[in-house]
Amino acid sequence: xECSGNFYLHNFKFIKSxxxxxxxxxxxxxxxxxxxxxxxxxxxxxxxxxxxYKSSEISNFSINESxxxxxxLTGELITKNNILRGKIKxxxxxxxxxxxxxxxxxxxxxxxYFPTSEECKKGVKTGFCKAIRLNPQVKILNSExxxxxxxxxxxxxxxxxxxQDNDGFITEGSRSNVFFIKDxxxxxxxESDVLQGITRxxxxxxxxxxxxxxxxxKIHISEISEMDSAFLSGTSLKILPVNNIDxxxxxxxxxxxxxxxGLYNKSIEDYINxxxx
Ligand code: PDD
Numbered sequence: 507x508e509c510s511g512n513f514y515l516h517n518f519k520f521i522k523s524x525x526x527x528x529x530x531x532x533x534x535x536x537x538x539x540x541x542x543x544x545x546x547x548x549x550x551x552x553x554x555x556x557x558x559y560k561s562s563e564i565s566n567f568s569i570n571e572s573x574x575x576x577x578x579l580t581g582e583l584i585t586k587n588n589i590l591r592g593k594i595k596x597x598x599x600x601x602x603x604x605x606x607x608x609x610x611x612x613x614x615x616x617x618x619y620f621p622t623s624e625e626c627k628k629g630v631k632t633g634f635c636k637a638i639r640l641n642p643q644v645k646i647l648n649s650e651x652x653x654x655x656x657x658x659x660x661x662x663x664x665x666x667x668x669x670q671d672n673d674g675f676i677t678e679g680s681r682s683n684v685f686f687i688k689d690x691x692x693x694x695x696x697e698s699d700v701l702q703g704i705t706r707x708x709x710x711x712x713x714x715x716x717x718x719x720x721x722x723x724k725i726h727i728s729e730i731s732e733m734d735s736a737f738l739s740g741t742s743l744k745i746l747p748v749n750n751i752d753x754x755x756x757x758x759x760x761x762x763x764x765x766x767x768g769l770y771n772k773s774i775e776d777y778i779n780x781x782x783x
Pocket of ligand 1: 678680701706741
């Protein structure tokens with residue numbers, strides 16, 4: 507079930523979720539965002555919308571709806587469904603039907619999985635997967651990398667896979683960004699090689715303001731054994747320790763990891779408080 511809640515929005519109209527139909531997304535190009543809702547507040551909405559606009563620009567399409575339009579639409583969807591915690595998906599599809607350009611806008615609640623406290627403590631099992639996201643900065647539906655990643659996750663019973671390019675460099679998770687910790691420094695693959703995750707963006711911002719060392723650099727698979735700890739970042743995962751990548755095991759109780767995780771959770775609380783008053 508892709509759509510949850512009682513109603514979804516298709517081209518600005520509310521429709522009962524029993525009639526949800528996204529089969530038309532098979533055609534054309536669809537760019538999307540997944541936004542976490544806490545206390546009825548869409549977290550980091552402006553960051554997500556900036557990325558949506560950027561994805562459309564890179565793909566040579568234009569979105570006419572303004573930031574305010576999206577803010578109103580997501581607000582109305584939250585109120586209409588009366589769901590205060592979950593995940594909203596915004597999809598903009600660009601298609602050509604009989605020679606005419608067509609655009610569809612879908613906004614809906616989608617089932618979420620937020621990691622358990624056990625997973626946050628013990629870390630999650632991951633493995634490597636050879637796959638390249640072409641145009642890594644664009645958040646696009648149904649990429650080939652997604653399909654290959656899903657197969658490996660199911661086959662090896664993993665929580666997530668870590669993507670590796672043809673030269674053995676690590677890029678990101680299939681639906682997350684990845685960070686390593688060595689001594690007291692965070693290390694993450696460079697912006698140009700990955701999706702510019704909103705969580706990643708906020709982690710980098712927090713490291714700057716809190717004087718936590720962070721380096722963006724290419725990481726080769728041969729360097730992994732030198733790393734003390736690793737974590738994934740993402741809208742649903744927040745900051746999630748990695749127990750292992752295949753046979754490489756990591757320490758999940760690392761102090762720097764706990765510090766950045768605490769700071770990130772606090773930044774979410776602050777964001778909600780600023781918008782709830
Ligand atoms: N995925 N890298 C990839 C390839 C992703 O698909 C995602 C997010 C991220 C993390 O980005 P963010 O911090 O903005 O969630 C990194 C979403 C959640 C998804 O596909 O459902």
